[in-house]
Amino acid sequence: MHQIQKVAVVGAGTMGSGIAHVFARSGLQVTLCDVEQRFLDRALASIRTNLGREAAKGKLPESEIEPTLSRIRTTVDMESLAGAEIAVEAAPERLDLKSEVFRALDRILPATAILATNTSSISITKMAALTRRPAQVIGMHFFNPVPIMALVEIVRGMATSDATFTAVRDLSLQLGKTPVEVNDAPGFVSNRVLMPLINEAAFAVMEGVATPEAIDQVFKLGMAHPMGPLTLADFIGIDVCVDILRVLQDGFGDPKYRPCPLLIRMVDAGWLGRKSARGFFAYEK
Structure with missing residues (x-):
């Protein structure tokens, strides 16, 4: 299986910035997207602070801070995510907002790309049905604070393929996380x-x-x-x-x-x- 290199993260709030942080820390190229530049600037500042904390605790060499930050590109233009192999949507927990983001990602990303959502409770099956690639839609539920918490709840929708599940499980392991497989039901297991x-x-x-x-x-x-x-x-x-x-x-x-x-x-x-x-x-x- 091809190893994922290019990731898009949509939504630069607490969860989105944490997700971008762990991807970049693991050597992946990340494009972080949000509606306004000020949200992106705030996310980068918080990632820089958190990387500094990790270095102070000896969890990351000081020399790795700048290279990690250099792997994160920011954009307010969703069209520029077209090269991503996987997109993780981290918009606020509202179906209308997430649906809008998912429809746009489905249109913009290559047909082979995986669409993941960091939702903590919304149906993966319902979100997959909005797209032309339901087999490549999956839940990738990270926990706050993302850089510290080991768990990723990986949620299969009704149509999620084994290949999609395997790729996302392997990606989670590459991030140093512990993936746990869960089927789609309200609130999954955690909530x-x-x-x-x-x-x-x-x-x-x-x-x-x-x-x-x-x-x-x-x-x-x-x-x-x-x-x-x-x-x-x-x-x-x-x-x-x-x-x-x-x-x-x-x-x-x-x-x-x-x-x-x-x-x-x-x-x-x-x-x-x-x-x-x-x-x-x-x-x-």
């Missing part, structure tokens, strides 16, 4: 199991069973979780948690996934977690 945990923890706060601090301590000390479910919810973003719970509720038609009213009120208040400096816990601005 199908995690979100009800976060939701139930929110209900326990709302009902006055315990404080957020106490709930997180139970999980850290009793279940050996490195962070409690409410700290994790703040890290993910309360708004993102609510969106994923709604995908689960719609996808399964099961009321057990309905978002806790406290989570909805927090989103209405703008208490989105770490990114807004307030969620279940308070953070420095």
Whole structure:
């Protein structure tokens, strides 16, 4: 099997910049695309900072920082992604946005290219059906922070071919990640199991069973979780948690996934977690 060399990443937010970082660090040529240059500039600055951190911790030779950055090209013109062998879409978690990106990539990329999505909950099968290459569409779900977290959840849609799966599994291994194969279902494995945990923890706060601090301590000390479910919810973003719970509720038609009213009120208040400096816990601005 031919080894992939040229990668496109669409979306330069937290996830997209992290994905570009790990591709470039592994020696691949990356084109990072977003709608405005300022988003791309911000992504490059954060990649530079994170590479510096890795060098300071001895995980990367200092001499590798500039060569790694030089492998990342940025563009606001999606047409310039035409040479990529795989594109990873990392747009916000909304089907309308992702659909638009996928249709454009399907038109622009060579017929042999793979279209991957970093979605954490949206149906791969549904996204594949928007394209003329459903066999070459796959989920490549990275975890935040991408440079540090080892897992890539590789999600097969109904039409995903074995060749596509193998190429993406091998690519994940080349990045130093651990690929785990999952079939397409709402929330895949990670969020199908995690979100009800976060939701139930929110209900326990709302009902006055315990404080957020106490709930997180139970999980850290009793279940050996490195962070409690409410700290994790703040890290993910309360708004993102609510969106994923709604995908689960719609996808399964099961009321057990309905978002806790406290989570909805927090989103209405703008208490989105770490990114807004307030969620279940308070953070420095």
